[in-house]
Amino acid sequence: MAYRGVYSQIKNPQKYKGDTRKVTYRSLWERSVMKWMDLNADIVEWNSEEVVIPYICNTDNQQHMYHIDFYFKHKSGQKYLIEVKPARQVVPPKPGSKRTRKFLSETMRFAKNKSKWAAAEKVARQNGMKFQIWTEKDLERMSIITSQSVIKEDKPLYKAERQLMPKSKYNPANRKSKRPTTRPRPPILKR
Secondary structure (H helix, E strand, O other), rough: OOOOOOOOOOOHHHHOOOHHHHOOEEHHHHHHEEEEEHHHOOOOEEEEOOOEEEEEEOOOOEEEEEEOOEEEEOOOOEEEEEEOOHHHHHHOOOOOOOOOOOHHHHHHHHHHHHHHHHHHHHHHHHOOOEEEOOOHHHHOOOOOOOOOOHHHHHHHHHEEEEEEEEOOOHHHOOOOOOOOOOOOOOOOOOO
């Protein structure tokens, strides 16, 4: 299940470099990273999806824009660009006995991600930054999350933050009730 919302619990707004009213997370892992960056005394400044990098995707040879999940500056002066991804998405998908739609979709997503990451690595190097991809394993190792604690502890707060999301047909909070179980009859056309 995808968790999305607006992170409205910023305790140190002076550290956030961007519009504090539009700090959107697309997973509870991202939300946990936001909380960690906000409360961590070693983080001097940070932002979420404010750094945009143009890149050419290998799948269609078109230019796209890559919104980096996080930028932060450590008290040592080192700056980082961070992408948060599930561990299964940072390795090429393993083909099964048949090439299914799921396999082809995962292959395309991995190829697109590799294009994004190559562009981010290049921009980071040119600007004296470090680009890193953090998976759930990294977040657990850094004590940002503990296994399954994110969902159990933050679910009530997540519901409140979800209401702050802009009205959109893609926002689950704005969806209407389930579709009717019977299909409406098509209108009869007269000649």
